[in-house]
Amino acid sequence: MIRVSGAVKAYGATRVVDGVDLELAPGGVTSIIGPNGAGKSTLLSCVARLLELDGGTVTVDGLDVHRTPGDVLARRLSVLRQDNHLTARLTVRDLVGFGRYPWSKGRPTPDDERHVVEALAFLELEAFADRYLDELSGGQRQRAFVAMVLCQGTDYVLLDEPLNNLDLRHAVAMMRLLRRAADELGRTVVVVLHDVNVAAAYSDVVVAMRDGVVVHQGPPSQLMRTDVLRDVYDLELTVHHLDGRPVAVPVL
Amino acid sequence: MTLAPARPVTPTAPAPTATPTRGGRRVAFGWAVACVVALSVVSLFVGVSALSPGDVLAALTGASGAAGRDDLVVLLVSRVPRTVAVLLAGTGMAVAGMLMQVLVRNRFVEPSTAGTVESAVLGILVVTLVAPGAPLMAKMGVAAAFALAGTALFLRVLRAVPLRSVLVVPLVGLMLGGVISAATTFVAYRTDLLQSLGAWTTGDFSGVLRGRYELLWVAFALTLVAYLAADRFTVAGMGRDVATTLGLSYRAVMNLGLVLVSLVSAVVVVTVGIVPFLGLVVPNVVSRLLGDDVRRTAPWVAVLGAGLVLVCDLVGRVVRYPYEVPVGVVVGVVGSVALLHLLLRRDARVA
Numbered sequence: 161m162i163r164v165s166g167a168v169k170a171y172g173a174t175r176v177v178d179g180v181d182l183e184l185a186p187g188g189v190t191s192i193i194g195p196n197g198a199g200k201s202t203l204l205s206c207v208a209r210l211l212e213l214d215g216g217t218v219t220v221d222g223l224d225v226h227r228t229p230g231d232v233l234a235r236r237l238s239v240l241r242q243d244n245h246l247t248a249r250l251t252v253r254d255l256v257g258f259g260r261y262p263w264s265k266g267r268p269t270p271d272d273e274r275h276v277v278e279a280l281a282f283l284e285l286e287a288f289a290d291r292y293l294d295e296l297s298g299g300q301r302q303r304a305f306v307a308m309v310l311c312q313g314t315d316y317v318l319l320d321e322p323l324n325n326l327d328l329r330h331a332v333a334m335m336r337l338l339r340r341a342a343d344e345l346g347r348t349v350v351v352v353l354h355d356v357n358v359a360a361a362y363s364d365v366v367v368a369m370r371d372g373v374v375v376h377q378g379p380p381s382q383l384m385r386t387d388v389l390r391d392v393y394d395l396e397l398t399v400h401h402l403d404g405r406p407v408a409v410p411v412l
Numbered sequence: 413m414t415l416a417p418a419r420p421v422t423p424t425a426p427a428p429t430a431t432p433t434r435g436g437r438r439v440a441f442g443w444a445v446a447c448v449v450a451l452s453v454v455s456l457f458v459g460v461s462a463l464s465p466g467d468v469l470a471a472l473t474g475a476s477g478a479a480g481r482d483d484l485v486v487l488l489v490s491r492v493p494r495t496v497a498v499l500l501a502g503t504g505m506a507v508a509g510m511l512m513q514v515l516v517r518n519r520f521v522e523p524s525t526a527g528t529v530e531s532a533v534l535g536i537l538v539v540t541l542v543a544p545g546a547p548l549m550a551k552m553g554v555a556a557a558f559a560l561a562g563t564a565l566f567l568r569v570l571r572a573v574p575l576r577s578v579l580v581v582p583l584v585g586l587m588l589g590g591v592i593s594a595a596t597t598f599v600a601y602r603t604d605l606l607q608s609l610g611a612w613t614t615g616d617f618s619g620v621l622r623g624r625y626e627l628l629w630v631a632f633a634l635t636l637v638a639y640l641a642a643d644r645f646t647v648a649g650m651g652r653d654v655a656t657t658l659g660l661s662y663r664a665v666m667n668l669g670l671v672l673v674s675l676v677s678a679v680v681v682v683t684v685g686i687v688p689f690l691g692l693v694v695p696n697v698v699s700r701l702l703g704d705d706v707r708r709t710a711p712w713v714a715v716l717g718a719g720l721v722l723v724c725d726l727v728g729r730v731v732r733y734p735y736e737v738p739v740g741v742v743v744g745v746v747g748s749v750a751l752l753h754l755l756l757r758r759d760a761r762v763a
Contacts, residue, residue, distance in 0.1 A: 210653050234659025241653050247517040248649045248704035258647060261658040266643030266707070290433075292703060312658070 161186055162207060162316065162350070166216030169202050176202045178372030179216070186315065188364035189342045189349045193356050195393055198369040200352045201242065201320050207350075208239035208318050220316060234262035238312040240319045244305050246293060252304045253289040256280060259311030279311035282345075283337065299330035306334070310341060317341065319351045323358070335362040356393075357407050360384050368392040384408060437702070441711065448499070448719045455495040455726060460734045461486050489622045497625040498617055498725050498739075499718040501680050501687060504631035506717020507638055507710060508676040509691015510698075514649035514706060515669045516567070519699070520582035520754065522691030523559075523677040527588040529688075531562025532674075532681040533612050534596045541603060548627060548682065556678035562592060563670050579755065615680075615687040615740030617725055624683070631679040634672050635714060642707035645669055649704065686740055687721060689747020694720060696754055720746075 162184040169177040177199045184190050192200045205211040207218050209225040218225045220237050238259075250258075256279050260272040268276075280286050283303045293301055302322065309317055319338070323331040339362050341347045353359045359366050360380035368376040368383060370392055376383060383389070384406035389397040397408040457463055463486050471480030509522035516526070523529045535558025539551050546554075566588055573584060600609040611619075638645070648655050648665040655662040680687065694717045698709045724742040731737055 208657065210656055229659075230656060230661060231659035234657065239653070239657050244654075246650055247519065248514065248646065249699055250646075250703055250705060254703070254705045258643075258650070258658065261643065261647055261660070309657070 161219075161221060162348075163219045164203070164207065164216070165218075167203065167206055167213055167218060168215035169199070169206055169211060170214050175372055177206060180369075180372070180374055182367065182374055182377070184348070184350060184365070184367075186348045187342065187346065189338055189351065189362060190365045190367060191359035191363040192350065192352045192367045192369060193354070193359045193392070194369035194375075199372040200369050203369065204239070204318055204320050204350070204352050205241075208237065209233065210239065210241070231262055234312070234314075236314050237316045237318065238309040238314040239317075240305055240309045240322060242320045242324055244301075249292050249294060251290050251292055252285055252296070252307075253280070255293060255304055256285075256307045256311050259308040260313075262312060275311050275313060279307040282310065282340075283307040298325050299327070299333075302326060302330070302334070303337075306337065310345070310347070314347075316348045316350065319349070321352050321354060323353065323355070331358070338362065356383075356389070356397075360406055360408075380406065441715070444712070444715050444719065448715055448722065451719065451722045451726065452495050452499065455498065455722060456487065456491045458726060458729050459486075459491060461490075463487060463491065490620075493622045493625050494617050494620045494725075495722075497620045497628055497684060498722050500625075500628035500632050501615075501617075501684050502690065502718035502721030503714040504628070504635050504676040504717075505680055505687050505690045506694040506713045506720075507635045507691075508673045510695035510706070510709065510713045511638055511645060511669050512673050512691065513695055513699075514645050514704065515666055516570075516581065517649060517651070518578060518581040519696060520579065520692065520751075521585055522689070522695075523563075523673060524686060524688040525582045525589065525692065526585035527562040527566045527592055528559045528674060528677045529681055529686050530589040530592040530596065531565075532556070532559040532678045533609070533686070534558050534562075534592055535678070536612055536682060537596055537600055537605065537609065540605065540608065541599075552627060552630075552678055552682045555682050556675045559674035559678045559681075560671060562588075563674055567670075611685065612681060613686050613740075614738045615685040615743065616736075616738035617684055618736050618738070620684065627679055627683050631676045634676050634679075638669075638672050639707075639710045639714075641665070641668060642710055646704070646706045649706075685738075688740060688744045689751055690717060690721060690743055692754075693747050693750040696750075 164180050164182040167177050167180040168175060180203055192204065194200050202211065206213050207225065213226060223233065225233060253276065257268065257276050259279070260268060260275055264272045280289050283306060285303060285307055288296060288300055293304060296304065306322065322334055326334060335358060338349050338351060342349045360383065363380055365377065366380055366383045367374055375391055376388055384399045386397060386399060389408055396411040398411055400407050400409060457465060463483055467476065467483045468487060470476040471483045474480065476483070505523070512521050512523060512526060513519055532555040535555035536551060539546055539554040566585055569584055569588060570581060573580060596609065600606045644660060644665045647658055647660050648662055652662045655665065695713050698712045698716060702709050702712060721739060721743065724746060725739040728737040728739050728742045
């Protein structure tokens with residue numbers, strides 16, 4: 161259970177996250193959506209303890225993320241940020257292996273090696289395992305980083321706009337993968353997304369943010385309504401049902 | 413919880429190419445070590461006093477009498493200490509350069525392009541002025557403190573530079589080093605210490621004798637510490653966010669690394685002077701060949717660093733025989749050419 165209460169994060173006079181209360185039950189895929197500047201990524205970074213809060217608390221399974229020792233939390237919660245530019249030349253296998261750091265502390269056991277092999281297989285990266293990251297395409301590199309956070313073996317996996325810079329084919333593959341991580345591996349996946357239709361198609365719960373607060377939380381069917389979407393995006397969107405799936409289309 | 417594979421994973425899943433390359437690397441590493449050992453032996457017999465392996469053998473068997481004792485003195489008081497000093501200084505500076513590149517996340521920084529060694533020299537000047545009779549250990553301590561402060565200042569300036577392009581980082585470091593050097597030179601000029609300053613700033617092993625280099629073992633111990641913490645440095649080199657996610661205290665690793673770099677730089681400057689660019693050239697070559705996993709590359713960086721300084725020192729000893737060219741000059745020539753090559757390389761911007 162991820163519990164956010166009264167979370168505030170301000171940059172100067174701007175409160176980017178302005179009093180968020182949120183409870184996310186374990187399991188499944190939760191998407192956080194909202195217009196640019198709604199505070200989605202900032203909230204995710206606060207939950208992942210990458211940013212200090214200016215007020216409020218975040219707990220994961222009862223552990224306050226900003227007070228619990230980093231190595232304890234690293235076995236429960238992993239996060240992948242948006243821009244993962246590495247200056248270090250590492251092979252895919254090395255990178256994924258470092259996902260085991262919270263467990264191995266640099267002395268990998270056969271169990272750690274097994275996790276690495278499984279993560280590489282899960283993301284179909286075996287063929288690239290010994291290539292350097294700078295020799296891969298954007299989609300392959302993104303998969304390598306996802307393999308790393310999955311390999312960390314945490315119950316909670318947080319991802320900040322993992323579809324950035326991915327074409328349609330790779331974006332769909334990535335969302336299917338996150339779905340499988342939740343369904344087959346039992347991970348709790350929390351993902352910040354841009355596209356409301358992608359969020360509706362692959363999530364169990366959608367959290368909508370606007371101006372630093374949560375304005376809606378619920379299953380996709382409750383979100384995909386013209387009045388709800390108007391509150392979130394300040395935009396007229398018509399919701400069509402195609403093959404039984406809701407699709408929001410802006411009114412021209 | 414375990415990761416269930418999507419598809420059945422065959423037991424041979426670890427890439428079949430990995431094993432031969434790993435084995436190949438080990439063989440290559442063996443050769444590299446052998447070459448450095450061979451060069452070290454050569455180094456024992458290159459110098460102004462004629463000394464050959466035969467002389468040593470004769471001296472050891474007592475066949476050459478008093479002359480033999482002199483030969484042994486040359487060997488044990490001058491040649492062996494000099495060779496060991498070269499190896500230790502080369503190892504230390506190369507590994508310090510690698511650590512700095514990993515932690516600053518820039519391929520072009522090393523202690524002599526970040527204000528670290530210049531600050532160490534300033535520290536030596538200050539301690540010479542304030543407490544001329546201070547023991548070597550105290551001098552080193554002061555130099556290390558200055559080196560640490562200089563490196564911290566460098567990082568502070570970097571944070572304030574708005575456009576953090578890959579090439580701006582070393583330029584900032586070189587400028588900062590220039591400013592610190594200018595201040596040092598001014599003080600040395602006013603206090604009549606310019607000549608001593610010259611001795612500290614030009615890396616030179618010709619003055620190394622038994623009793624005057626042992627501090628370098630401290631640098632070697634620090635290098636070992638760096639190796640033991642190799643994984644932490646690699647993780648920290650992936651950035652604050654990744655390090656935090658993996659449960660590592662980024663600040664703590666950063667501080668450890670910078671203390672190690674400053675101490676090693678200070679020890680080397682105090683004992684033999686500045687050996688420029690070494691920490692730049694060697695780690696970059698190793699990175700191109702083997703990547704940036706510190707645990708894997710550190711031994712290579714150490715051995716190749718020792719080897720490069722040894723070759724440069726041998727060249728310096730032979731090129732104007734019986735006079736010597738200081739090793740700092742030789743490494744400086746080799747290193748600046750290599751730096752230009754790295755900077756002008758087509759993919760420098762993405763390095």
